[in-house]
Amino acid sequence: MSLSASLANALSGLNAASRGAQVVSSNVSNALTEGYGRRVLETTPNTVSTSGSGVKVVGVRRDVNHQLIADRRLADAASAEAETRADGLSKLEAAFGISDNADSISGAISAFESALVAAASRPDSDARLADVLATTQTLAGRINEAADDIQQSRMDAEAGIVSNVRTLNETLQQVAELNTEIRKQRSYNNDASALVDQRQILIDKIAGIVPVREIARDNGMVALYTENGAALIDGPPAEFEFVSAGVIVPGMTVEGGALSGLTMNGRPVRVSGTYAAMGGGSLEALFGQRDIAAVDAQTDLDALARDLIERFQDPAVDASLGAGDAGLFTNFGAAFDLVSDPDAETGLSTRIGVNLLADPDQGGALWRLRSGLMAGASGPVGDASLLNSMGDAFTASRTPSSGSYTTQAFTMADLASEVVSGISVRAQTAIEQSSFSSARASALSEAELAEGVDTDYELQMLMLFEEAYAANAKVMKTIDELINMLLEI
Structure with missing residues (x-):
């Protein structure tokens, strides 16, 4: 894989992690907001000519239990x-x-x-x-x-x-x-x-x-x-x-x-x-x-x-x-x-x-x-x-x-x-x-709230997004160093 392709992959990972952190932040801040449906970031592998090309953000899904509602x-x-x-x-x-x-x-x-x-x-x-x-x-x-x-x-x-x-x-x-x-x-x-x-x-x-x-x-x-x-x-x-x-x-x-x-x-x-x-x-x-x-x-x-x-x-x-x-x-x-x-x-x-x-x-x-x-x-x-x-x-x-x-x-x-x-x-x-x-x-309302935003889980997801962001940032830094080494030759 070329350095440019690797850089594109890492950049897509950064974007996905950043977007995921935004979604988690929205979930936590609206945990007690009436009518708020928990948001879930939907992603999929991005392929170009059958080759992997990073991650693609499909969108944000509103995750609720329609039958319970x-x-x-x-x-x-x-x-x-x-x-x-x-x-x-x-x-x-x-x-x-x-x-x-x-x-x-x-x-x-x-x-x-x-x-x-x-x-x-x-x-x-x-x-x-x-x-x-x-x-x-x-x-x-x-x-x-x-x-x-x-x-x-x-x-x-x-x-x-x-x-x-x-x-x-x-x-x-x-x-x-x-x-x-x-x-x-x-x-x-x-x-x-x-x-x-x-x-x-x-x-x-x-x-x-x-x-x-x-x-x-x-x-x-x-x-x-x-x-x-x-x-x-x-x-x-x-x-x-x-x-x-x-x-x-x-x-x-x-x-x-x-x-x-x-x-x-x-x-x-x-x-x-x-x-x-x-x-x-x-x-x-x-x-x-x-x-x-x-x-x-x-x-x-x-x-x-x-x-x-x-x-x-x-x-x-x-x-x-x-x-x-x-x-x-x-x-x-x-x-x-x-x-x-x-x-x-x-x-x-x-x-x-x-x-x-x-x-x-x-x-x-x-x-x-x-x-x-x-x-x-x-x-x-x-x-x-x-x-x-x-x-x-x-x-x-x-x-x-x-x-x-x-x-x-x-x-x-x-x-x-x-x-x-x-x-x-x-x-x-x-x-x-x-x-x-x-x-x-009241029981059904409590059950609905229980399936809503779980702040503990959201904070765990935030940590995962931070780790993903740091990993992709490390890849980009390494690629930058390699490019600089090539330019010095």
Whole structure:
């Protein structure tokens, strides 16, 4: 081999070692950078006319475990869906309150029942009658507050949907732009690894909203599909639309046309249910909170309010009441009547109140709690029959006419406890599922990091590149000395 050929070989070795040191340096400095894929220098023997001619740098390969990333993204979607659902159910649980908490609906019911018992023992005491009125108002107000909180949770979910859809559209557009730029850089034989890193971060963001699968295309481009086959990107990005209703009140549904569903490229697309195109991820959980979980909670709360109103508007309880007269609890001041208003139960918990005839501040009188709401005059102050009758009605076992608990009879306190416990159980189950999903996502994330940059290994590689650089430099120095000796001859 000629000296010039040897010099060329050594020079190619120097270049490869220098480039390798740069790659190692990049790996070490970005070991904790989100989305960074470890770089590997690819080299091959350089041959000229079947003879070795040093080393050739082929390029820099981004070394990642694509299957592990795919599994981690699906786990991220499941974790986001479970966490969002648990958060929504926890808000509903807070709306009802904990059963043994005095500020809960169950606590208000217990306080009202105790006030009735105390007043029945001393029907002549205005203070005890005032306590009955106060606890009645507290109970109705607590039900109103819970209903408002439920509707607020629906509006919060809708705001989350708006945010998710906006993020989805913006991120898909950015991925499409990176696809184009990566293809361009590859066509110029430039290293596009940094762009691929950025694209991975964007795809990870999408994966929290909806489960996504990445499919490699030519020239470094990728296509994105949901787990159930909807094309997010395979060419131009999909466009999603969602119209916020702003204020949500009971009875507003997608089926009724009052609330918006999700559209994809101008066509409705399913978000929940078996094989839903956009199912999974935080987006499904938010739609589920707005359209299912909160609606079910509202239905049960309305059923509770109906049962409460019907117990006290029965003339058998208060003989002063006639047909169509409101009892102690009212539907916005009137009796509850499905005959004249078939939709009277929808949103009843937002309208339940206390009959003004018993409220001195509203022109009523406390004695009506003892003598009858529609009584013309106060009866004997020692007559506790009405108070006892109301207490009996309150504690009587009665099968609810609507809601989720229509298969058995409950006292008022037991029905409230059942409703509160039902939402609490669902919330707790969702929290446990969220913990499991989060742990799985964390485990896969840790596994991905473990297969990322190992700084110890990178430093070993750096030492090898330094040795290779020194060896090739020694060859070049020796060739230089030989050339000088030849020139001196």
